[in-house]
Amino acid sequence: MRGPQVESNGSQTAGASVTKGRNALSIRGLSKVYPGTRALDRVDLDVRGGEVLGLCGGNGSGKSTLIKILCGVESADAGEVQLGDAVIAADEIKSQAMHELGLRVVHQDLAVFLDLNVGENLMLGAGYPTRIGPSVDWRSVSDRARALIDRFEIEATPRTLLRDLPIATRAQIAIARALQDVDEGGGLIILDEPTASLPVHEARILHAAIRRLAAEGHAVVLVSHRLDEVVALADHATVLRDGRVAANLAGDKLTERELVHAILGGRTEMAQARIKVRPDSPTVLQVDDLSAGPLQGINISVRAGEILGVAGLLGSGRTELLRALYGDLSIDTGTVRINGEAVNFTRKDQAIAHGVVMIPEERATGGIFPTLTVDENMNVSVLRRYWRGLFKQRAMTRDVDQLRDAFKVKASSGSVAISTLSGGNQQKAVLARWLRLDPVVLLLDEPTQGVDVGARADIYANVRRLTDAGSAAIVVASDLEELAQVVDRAVVIQHGVIVAEVTGDDLSAHSLSERLYATDVAVASGR
Numbered sequence: 412m413r414g415p416q417v418e419s420n421g422s423q424t425a426g427a428s429v430t431k432g433r434n435a436l437s438i439r440g441l442s443k444v445y446p447g448t449r450a451l452d453r454v455d456l457d458v459r460g461g462e463v464l465g466l467c468g469g470n471g472s473g474k475s476t477l478i479k480i481l482c483g484v485e486s487a488d489a490g491e492v493q494l495g496d497a498v499i500a501a502d503e504i505k506s507q508a509m510h511e512l513g514l515r516v517v518h519q520d521l522a523v524f525l526d527l528n529v530g531e532n533l534m535l536g537a538g539y540p541t542r543i544g545p546s547v548d549w550r551s552v553s554d555r556a557r558a559l560i561d562r563f564e565i566e567a568t569p570r571t572l573l574r575d576l577p578i579a580t581r582a583q584i585a586i587a588r589a590l591q592d593v594d595e596g597g598g599l600i601i602l603d604e605p606t607a608s609l610p611v612h613e614a615r616i617l618h619a620a621i622r623r624l625a626a627e628g629h630a631v632v633l634v635s636h637r638l639d640e641v642v643a644l645a646d647h648a649t650v651l652r653d654g655r656v657a658a659n660l661a662g663d664k665l666t667e668r669e670l671v672h673a674i675l676g677g678r679t680e681m682a683q684a685r686i687k688v689r690p691d692s693p694t695v696l697q698v699d700d701l702s703a704g705p706l707q708g709i710n711i712s713v714r715a716g717e718i719l720g721v722a723g724l725l726g727s728g729r730t731e732l733l734r735a736l737y738g739d740l741s742i743d744t745g746t747v748r749i750n751g752e753a754v755n756f757t758r759k760d761q762a763i764a765h766g767v768v769m770i771p772e773e774r775a776t777g778g779i780f781p782t783l784t785v786d787e788n789m790n791v792s793v794l795r796r797y798w799r800g801l802f803k804q805r806a807m808t809r810d811v812d813q814l815r816d817a818f819k820v821k822a823s824s825g826s827v828a829i830s831t832l833s834g835g836n837q838q839k840a841v842l843a844r845w846l847r848l849d850p851v852v853l854l855l856d857e858p859t860q861g862v863d864v865g866a867r868a869d870i871y872a873n874v875r876r877l878t879d880a881g882s883a884a885i886v887v888a889s890d891l892e893e894l895a896q897v898v899d900r901a902v903v904i905q906h907g908v909i910v911a912e913v914t915g916d917d918l919s920a921h922s923l924s925e926r927l928y929a930t931d932v933a934v935a936s937g938r
């Protein structure tokens with residue numbers, strides 16, 4: 412272990428009191444009530460140095476609340492937390508004290524700066540080394556960055572711009588930045604859905620990094636809805652349900668099946684049946700030779716009743732395809748037809764008026780209106796429906812109540828701010844808003860990011876209900892298992908070009924990922 416160092420910002424190296432193999436974190440009786448919601452109810456949890464603990468649970472089960480309390484962002488009502496040797500009453504947790512004890516949290520949004528380079532991003536966590544006077548010692552920035560790059564085995568140089576790195580590498584930089592002033596193996600790091608937006612091969616990079624953290628002796632708490640990765644990485648898992656510990660699973664009990672069982676409790680997981688779309692089913696969406704932004708020569712057609720999947724790496728043009736169809740990215744050449752009618756949307760409202768809606772990946776910026784209530788968020792798409800001379804408030808309230816139930820939006824009432832809902836429940840509310848329009852073409856970009864295993868099935872069941880009624884849907888998802896399970900047919904997009912189509916019995920995560928990477932080689936070699 413390295414000894415304590417005085418950083419340029421004067422703080423001392425943390426983590427001395429969290430020792431490998433000993434209890435890194437013990438939580439006892441943690442409780443928290445929000446108005447109308449018992450978010451945590453006498454929760455106990457333990458993780459030791461050198462271990463990965465999976466923290467699982469459905470949307471709204473209390474995971475984020477637990478993390479916020481540990482960070483001192485929210486105050487608890489009751490409970491006790493032991494971090495290393497320090498025992499703290501949960502209602503007295505202060506963020507600075509927890510930081511000094513070696514607690515670090517890396518959130519899904521990573522909080523890295525894409526237009527700064529690796530060295531600059533890393534130094535943002537510890538303060539820039541300075542020479543005499545106020546000038547930054549750039550040589551030291553570079554040397555320290557290189558040392559961290561080596562220590563965390565990151566494939567980048569100090570001068571690489573974050574924008575040019577894969578997201579998994581950006582996540583490694585966020586982790587390195589968080590842990591740089593913690594003794595090697597002396598920290599407790601909480602990773603909050605670090606792989607939620609990563610395709611399989613990038614998630615693997617991060618998995619290896621997480622294993623190395625534990626092997627060094629850090630205690631890792633991994634919050635994830637990807638149950639396969641929890642099984643692969645975690646030594647044990649604590650499952651929350653409705654704010655309570657529903658199960659502690661370890662050894663041969665730590666399986667996807669047991670996790671699903673604990674997460675869902677009495678709820679059942681719905682299997683998604685692939686529908687055989689009839690060949691005489693009319694074409695709803697026809698795209699010919701479309702070029703827009705990075706996209707070139709795109710040809711697709713989607714029939715009534717069909718869900719088309721789009722598999723592609725980040726930056727492949729998969730999101731731009733949806734945006735081009737939604738009037739959010741201007742089309743350079745080519746034609747788009749909806750039910751036979753040629754359209755050229757230059758604004759989203761034109762698309763919506765034609766029954767084309769898109770649910771974007773960025774829920775916080777493109778999906779919710781954070782200052783509005785849950786019901787207002789679900790009603791914005793249909794307000795005009797209720798103006799019939801007078802505004803039919805009662806009818807709107809009745810309908811939105813039913814909608815909340817149908818989409819299983821978990822909220823103490825429809826009149827709380829949507830920002831107080833858990834991430835997955837926000838997503839369900841956004842989906843309800845758009846599906847109630849009965850769109851002709853539904854475009855979904857990563858619709859289940861941050862959504863629990865039960866709600867995922869609910870979401871796709873709602874999409875399927877829509878397509879069964881004659882609409883068409885296009886789904887972009889990084890999770891190829893999920894994509895293969897829920898769509899009828901999939902195209903693989905690479906560098907703005909569709910390079911493969913996968914149908915029928917051939918449609919599996921394996922075949923999709925094979926084509927994703929095989930074609931990558933083909934495109935890279937200029938074929």
Ligand SMILES: Nc1ncnc2c1ncn2[C@@H]1O[C@H](COP(=O)(O)OP(=O)(O)OP(=O)(O)O)[C@@H](O)[C@H]1O
Pocket residue numbers: 445446448449450468469470471472473474475476477821822823831832833834835836861863
């Ligand atoms: N500021 C708040 N005010 C009121 N209720 C809140 C607030 N924050 C969280 N809640 C409620 O507390 C419960 C637990 O939410 P939390 O965000 O901890 O769930 P989660 O397990 O992190 O879910 P997800 O997987 O969807 O992110 C939810 O019912 C949520 O609506």
